Amino acid sequence: MKRILYILMASLFLFSSCDNEQDPIFEDSPETRLNKVLNEYKTTLTKDDGYWIAYYSGSAIFMKFNEDNTVEFQSTFNDGADDRTITYRVSSSQVPELVFESHSVFQAIYEENLTTGEYEFLFDKVADDRIDFISKTDRGANKTKLTFYKGTADDIVKAKELTDKIDVLSVFKEVVIEGNTTYKIEIALNPGGKAQVNTLVDGRIKTEFYSYDVTASGMIFQPALVFGDGVEAAEFVFDEAANTFQSTDETSVTIKVVEEPVLPLSPYAFGSKDALNNFIESGKSSRAYLNFFNAYKAQLNEDYGLTISRYYLNAISSPTEVPYIFIQTNFGNFWFEFTYEVKEDGKVYFTSTGVNNAGANAPIFEPLIQLLFNTNGHFIENSGGLSGYTNGTFSLINADDPAYKINFIDL
Secondary structure (H helix, E strand, O other): OHHHHHHHHHHHHHHHHHHHOOOOOOOOOHHHHHHHHHHHHHHHHHOHHHEEEEEEOOEEEEEEEOOOOEEEEEEOHHHHOOOOEEEEEEEEOOOEEEEEOOOOHHHHHHHHOOOOOOOOEEEEEEOOOEEEEEEOOOOOOOOOEEEEEEOOHHHHHHHHHHHHHHHOOOOEEEEEEOOOEEEEEEEEEEOOOEEEEEEEEOOEEEEEEEEEEEOOOEEEEEEEEEEOOOEEEEEEEEEOOOOEEEEOOOOOEEEEEEOOOOOOOOOOOOOOOOEEEOOOOHHHOOHHHHHHHHHHHHHHHHHHOOOEEEEEEEOOOOOOOOOEEEEEEOOEEEEEEEEEEEOOOOOEEEEEEEEEOOHHHHHHHHHHHHHHOOOOOEEEEEEEEOOOOOOEEEEEEEOOOOOOEEEEEEO
16 A cells, blocks of 8 residues: 555656746846847947948937947037047847947937937847837837938938038928928928928918938938828928929928918017027027028137127117117127118018228128128018027028028017
8 A cells, every 4th residue: 555655656746847847938048148139239230331320300420330349420410529439338227228338429419409319229129221229218108219220421421411401491491292282381490400390270370390300312300290181291302403302202292492481470579679699599590590600600719819709689679779789709899780670571671870889890790790781681580488588589581591590589
């Protein structure tokens, strides 16, 4: 009896042992598997010369990832001032991530615009010709996204050339769908990769904002632009001869560059208050103006050691004083008197009186002065409040060359 019991117990133990011994799902440890994935991701980044290009926050960013964990940057952001070679690593905290180990273009973009910039990214989807990333630090469902596209050395050259061309286009643009339907839609491409889209809906102007990036051949909008009865378009190719942007989507959408407003501009009572050039929200001025003004200031500093800090439109609200442009510099303050008239066409026209205190220095201020003292006046546009302040803002858009939009703070 005992012998039978022993045999039964041994059999039960044997079956129990067999039940608990399961084949492993993975042959390697979790750490080994993770390291394998990280090595594969780095190989994808560095193979075929390691060239990748990203379109981000209005800028094109070209990168060359090297085997020695360095990455070389070239970009259209800030005229390449933040381009440098730095170190990177493909690592993991909880999921695989790409880490730039010192100050990069992405960091510079983040510092300029904390609301939209990002510089820490997690790998999302990886393919030989495209890598999708999502933000590491964003909270909630709507995370910042970034895509690297497999690139060539010519991509950044073409993107820089196209950026320069787009910068000098009129700020006024209208939309035509399928060649015969023109919608009362106006698109303003503002600095920092923000597009303002105004649409006339039931007699009122509806304003929406989109992100856009200049590519080697055109533009990409995020999310896709929506027109009319749900027509969508995200990617556009620039036709320089026709001065248009043509959608590459199934729907035929054309963005035409025009010289005058497509929609009534938001009204502003010019002359009700004095004004100061908006040095706080530079993105409310156009790229053409910002490029001009920054280059002009740099040239003055190089040639004469002179630095312009701010300039004002003073006494435009006074019924008795003569209005004057007041320019603050490190060599003292200079003023130039003028008169102005807001005509029935809604534009403001400035005329120099020839009276100023600049004397022999007057010619060095001529480039700035002539932006205001033009022939065909300026369109006037209310641009809302000044962020963080109670002041309002408005823009003057040069009718001689509507690429130039100068934003002011009312005082």
